[in-house]
Amino acid sequence: MTVVAYAPASIGNVSVGFDVLGAALAPIDGTLLGDRVEVSAAEQAFSLGCQGRFAHKLPAEADKNIVYACYQGYGEALRKKGLSIKPLHMVLEKNLPIGSGLGSSASSIVAALEALNAFHDYALDKDEQLLLMGELEGRISGSVHYDNVAPCYLGGIQLMVEEAGIISQSIPAFEHWYWVVCYPGISISTAEARAILPAQYRRSDCLTYGRRLAAFVHASHSGQEALAAAVLKDVIAEPYRQALIPGFAQVRQHAELSGALATGISGSGPTVFVAMTDKQQALRMKEWMEQHFIQNQDGFCHVCHIDTQGTQVTGQGL
Numbered sequence: 001m002t003v004v005a006y007a008p009a010s011i012g013n014v015s016v017g018f019d020v021l022g023a024a025l026a027p028i029d030g031t032l033l034g035d036r037v038e039v040s041a042a043e044q045a046f047s048l049g050c051q052g053r054f055a056h057k058l059p060a061e062a063d064k065n066i067v068y069a070c071y072q073g074y075g076e077a078l079r080k081k082g083l084s085i086k087p088l089h090m091v092l093e094k095n096l097p098i099g100s101g102l103g104s105s106a107s108s109i110v111a112a113l114e115a116l117n118a119f120h121d122y123a124l125d126k127d128e129q130l131l132l133m134g135e136l137e138g139r140i141s142g143s144v145h146y147d148n149v150a151p152c153y154l155g156g157i158q159l160m161v162e163e164a165g166i167i168s169q170s171i172p173a174f175e176h177w178y179w180v181v182c183y184p185g186i187s188i189s190t191a192e193a194r195a196i197l198p199a200q201y202r203r204s205d206c207l208t209y210g211r212r213l214a215a216f217v218h219a220s221h222s223g224q225e226a227l228a229a230a231v232l233k234d235v236i237a238e239p240y241r242q243a244l245i246p247g248f249a250q251v252r253q254h255a256e257l258s259g260a261l262a263t264g265i266s267g268s269g270p271t272v273f274v275a276m277t278d279k280q281q282a283l284r285m286k287e288w289m290e291q292h293f294i295q296n297q298d299g300f301c302h303v304c305h306i307d308t309q310g311t312q313v314t315g316q317g318l
């Protein structure tokens with residue numbers, strides 16, 4: 001038996017919701033922008049293979065790959081239920097660049113755990129899976145945050161609730177918005193980009209953050225597109241992180257002149273997103289970013305819609 005799971009790239013924070021808002025991405029040209037993991041039956045307990053465009057950037061040792069931690073964490077969760085993990089071979093197809101701001105580690109984690117769970121007849125329920133995903137993401141970035149794993153797993157735009165036994169719930173997305181996401185090709189460590197943020201914030205920033213996030217969620221539910229776009233701004237991370245991203249200010253300036261709804265840093269960067277309503281404008285923005293923002297051969301740009309499905313088990317081999 002062989003199972004393959006795909007897990008999409010995601011925009012953490014979506015500017016207005018540091019650590020509590022995340023969106024899954026689906027390129028409009030049908031490109032699969034996310035990692036895939038294959039699990040198949042084997043003789044020995046565990047082995048891992050890696051392939052894909054960014055496999056050469058992964059840690060050389062298999063036991064440093066987050067997929068190995070997924071295998072261990074999943075086995076532990078099964079043992080707590082009186083079940084045991086089967087001998088298996090895993091293959092990670094690493095399609096997302098590491099340290100990109102596209103939820104690369106989250107994509108590996110979600111694809112690995114979804115494939116493992118499908119291979120074990122869905123022994124863990126969705127909440128158990130999501131909790132485990134958050135814990136594993138926390139090991140890499142230094143603190144548990146669900147804003148990549150939740151949209152990657154569940155799809156859509158997800159709001160982290162983390163109260164009353166609820167981890168995350170989806171909010172409506174403006175279906176006709178185009179999200180132009182551009183990875184310039186350099187790497188920023190999420191852990192380091194978190195470490196440079198202030199430990200405490202001024203009261204006025206806290207109030208602005210709460211007010212804008214509430215307004216965005218309200219506008220999304222009530223279909224007020226202009227209001228949602230107007231409050232897509234970040235006072236928590238962007239002021240401190242933008243200096244790490246060469247060309248960010250120019251992207252914003254060009255996007256504004258091109259009729260963009262909003263520009264922001266995807267996750268901890270260096271990927272930048274530009275939200276637009278016109279497809280031709282979005283395609284032109286993509287071309288401009290390819291010419292002016294991408295720094296090397298690792299960079300790429302996609303025009304996306306919000307991915308509504310989240311992770312998918314395809315059932316075919318890689």
Ligand SMILES: Nc1ncnc2c1ncn2[C@@H]1O[C@H](COP(=O)(O)OP(=O)(O)O)[C@@H](O)[C@H]1O
Pocket residue numbers: 057058059064065066067092097098099100101102103104105106108140141188189190191267
């Ligand atoms: N399968 C994997 N995918 C991505 N990163 C991995 C993986 N396995 C281990 N890592 C390590 O985890 C860290 C991820 O860095 P991070 O900045 O959090 O990336 P991202 O923000 O793209 O998820 C890196 O040190 C990387 O070497």
Ligand SMILES: N[C@@H](CCOP(=O)(O)O)C(=O)O
Pocket residue numbers: 012013018019020100101102103104141145147148190193194237266267268269
């Ligand atoms: N909320 C996190 C999101 C990090 O996303 P990543 O794709 O850069 O891992 C943060 O902003 O630190």
